Amino acid sequence: MSVEIKLPTEKAVQLSHGGGGKEMNNLIKSIFFKAFANPILASEEDAAVLNLDGPTAFTTDSFTVSPLFFAGGDIGKLAVAGTVNDLAMMGAEPQYLSCSFIIEEGFAIASLKQIVASMASELHKSGTRVVCGDTKVVPKGCADGLFINTSGVGRILKPHISVNHLQPGDAIIVSGDIGRHGAAILMAREGLNLESDLRSDCANLWPVVEQLIAANITIHAMRDATRGGLAAVLNEWAQASKVGISVAESQIPVSDEVKGLCELYGFEPHDLANEGTFILAVPQTIASGVVEIINRYGDSQTAAIIGQVEDNHHGKVILTTPWGSTRYLDLPQGELLPRIC
Amino acid sequence: MSVEIKLPTEKAVQLSHGGGGKEMNNLIKSIFFKAFANPILASEEDAAVLNLDGPTAFTTDSFTVSPLFFAGGDIGKLAVAGTVNDLAMMGAEPQYLSCSFIIEEGFAIASLKQIVASMASELHKSGTRVVCGDTKVVPKGCADGLFINTSGVGRILKPHISVNHLQPGDAIIVSGDIGRHGAAILMAREGLNLESDLRSDCANLWPVVEQLIAANITIHAMRDATRGGLAAVLNEWAQASKVGISVAESQIPVSDEVKGLCELYGFEPHDLANEGTFILAVPQTIASGVVEIINRYGDSQTAAIIGQVEDNHHGKVILTTPWGSTRYLDLPQGELLPRIC
Structure with missing residues (x-):
């Protein structure tokens, strides 16, 4: 004792x-x-x-x-x-x-x-x-x-939101610029003060989700991109719903501070954790309305449509780079940043 | 990192x-x-x-x-x-x-x-x-x-069980002999093998509670005596229900192994943690029936009536020793056995 x-x-x-x-x-x-x-x-x-x-x-x-x-x-x-x-x-x-x-x-x-x-x-x-x-x-x-x-x-006020409910044709939306939580923890841990404007996206998402529910929006899937980041959510969705998901790298919002830290440490923004940023799969026809609601009631005003659900490459996520080439975006492997949350 | x-x-x-x-x-x-x-x-x-x-x-x-x-x-x-x-x-x-x-x-x-x-x-x-x-x-x-x-x-199948519902005249029942979990942890930590029959009382109480509910027994209060042991439960009840509780030390079931360890280390069995032993406050008239049900369906067959609720000494627990003297049984203080649960 x-x-x-x-x-x-x-x-x-x-x-x-x-x-x-x-x-x-x-x-x-x-x-x-x-x-x-x-x-x-x-x-x-x-x-x-x-x-x-x-x-x-x-x-x-x-x-x-x-x-x-x-x-x-x-x-x-x-x-x-x-x-x-x-x-x-x-x-x-x-x-x-x-x-x-x-x-x-x-x-x-x-x-x-x-x-x-x-x-x-x-x-x-x-x-x-x-x-x-x-x-x-x-x-x-x-x-x-x-x-x-x-x-x-x-x-549950809005039932039937599920990892299994993505449908070909759905738009993929991200609620704000990605990777800020992971980058903020990295900065704090390494004692960096260079990127002074960088703050975790850590936020309560209920106020903005409540607005989406009130607007009676059709939501097929919705998930906050915590450990494993955007890459993990999209891969889990593609596998669970047996669909392909294609995203355009140039459409994914990333702040300059997060880009800078990623270059410095060799991380990818889509692997970094978020704590107040979420991904949605909604019918294409209402996608821009959803972005508008999120930008009005959310914290970041950087929500964007980043891709769509497809009826091929089932279980896979395809990333189109700014140079027009495509590659699979995999589930992150290893542990780059332990104790992120 | x-x-x-x-x-x-x-x-x-x-x-x-x-x-x-x-x-x-x-x-x-x-x-x-x-x-x-x-x-x-x-x-x-x-x-x-x-x-x-x-x-x-x-x-x-x-x-x-x-x-x-x-x-x-x-x-x-x-x-x-x-x-x-x-x-x-x-x-x-x-x-x-x-x-x-x-x-x-x-x-x-x-x-x-x-x-x-x-x-x-x-x-x-x-x-x-x-x-x-x-x-x-x-x-x-x-x-x-x-x-x-x-x-x-x-x-909740049986509502209105509460720390606030003890009534003068209620019998206090313990579902089995006390202190076995605390004593078993102490033994494991100190590497003692002397008391080889001693095992934690760690058990799932739902089967016996389900029988009490099925028998439609009136239960005023019910609580498992975990950290702080019997002493903590009785003191919390006395304070919350603004009643006095008197218990007879000679009626409290304690195994010889637990008694022996307590003497060796200077602990009191009523302060030791339990993980499958509970205390009830029920009307006096049904108390022996409750003991019978617990002994039939529980693990220990040592359930006993150990005292009663009184309309004096509000907020206090009075212990009558085997020699007939009385003293307050206080809420345990300090930390004798950290990481018991």
Whole structure:
């Protein structure tokens, strides 16, 4: 057993904060209950009691991002936006989240408070509530600072959005310029300050998805391009729907900052992670209307039609380069940037 | 960035297994999808689509237990039983779980498979399905082997079980002898082999709770006595329901092995964690019938009435010792056994 170091309660998390006794009660009530205040959480039962009705989406994500703070966000913002976005991508209103912390002994209480405040502010953007939680503290060296799991449930307002529903003729739309989250993490990790305008795209997608649902748009598939980036989403779609997808490299929006970092490190923007950028497959006829809605209500104003679904090259993604040549865009391999989310 | 060590895929988890690309797909499909096989999980959407109706319980737990394998269970069994039990304690049928892994680079694939098989076997006991998941891999040294988060949802079959519903006159029942999980972890950690019959009580409580619900028993409160043990549950109840609870030490079932370890290490059995033992508050008149049902359908056959709820000493738990003296039984303080669950 490790020897417990008695740090002042108000400065660092101690093992006793995860012990199930007085200290844990104090931590939970003074930080988590205060930031996430709502009657369901306050009931302190073994499980939250929800009233759900009909088709419901359920998802989970653990966040291990390093560093915990980066340009455009932190692990708290990411943990809320990530799970909210997974629900939104299924056409579901993000109603309720669970929130589970694994904290390394000695973690600064001030940082924990800052991260929790960031979660609360992100929850506010979509009216989502944290209704249950869990806190574990592990001895120094057994985790790297802080890991957060959020799981979420929400009512499906727009059913039948699915990786299996792409249809030949569909337009492929990207909601904004790609690769910013991966590039921002790379920048933070390498201590680069050259590209000062580069920020993660980390954002809550429910507000813009809510507008698409309100406009009664036909959506065949919708997915946020997180780990594996644009390349992973398109490959999964092509395989699941047994279609080909062709995209034009020149149409894919990429910021100059992301382009610069990619050149420097030998990455491809379409392999980099995003945390507030999503891809849609919609009927060609409504595609420009969809781009317009996303640019009006989203964060980036750079949404674009980048390609279409085809009835050949089933299971494959074909990239047309700016020079007119074509090649397969593969699922990324290896691990270029660990702990991106 | 850490340098990636290329271990053979079939022997150890690599960073690329968490990268969102080909290797992650392989790991997920060959291990997780195979063990947890069900159509909802296989759909591979951003979120599982469930049909829920009416009052639903929702809960989360992260598991960081050390060591990962112990007498009577492992982190996988614990991760399923723990969340299933939190749902069962709310009178809810444990229907759907999410499952999220944080794996340290280099973790043995064989151990991962063993843990996942143990999860699958535990799921089977309550008919619960894993319907969504997440896999993160962190570089060597950034986590201690494996952490698992499970969140769960389930239909509430018996509403109004609550920490707030204890009533003066209620009997307090414990479902079996206490402290076995904490003692088993202590034993595993200290490398003790003296007490060879001692095993964690880690168990799925849904089968016995289902029998209580089928018998239409009135249950005012019900909670599994995990971290903080019996002492934590009784104190939380006394405070939440604004009642006093008196228990007789001589009536609390404790095995000789747990007693022996407690004497050796200076612990109290009522402070030790349990993972398959629960406490109930029920009307006095039906208490012996409840004990009978638990002993018939539960694992331990040592359920007992240990005390009652009183209309004095509000917010306090009074323990009567075998010598007839009384003292307050407090909420545990400090952290005697970190990483118990």
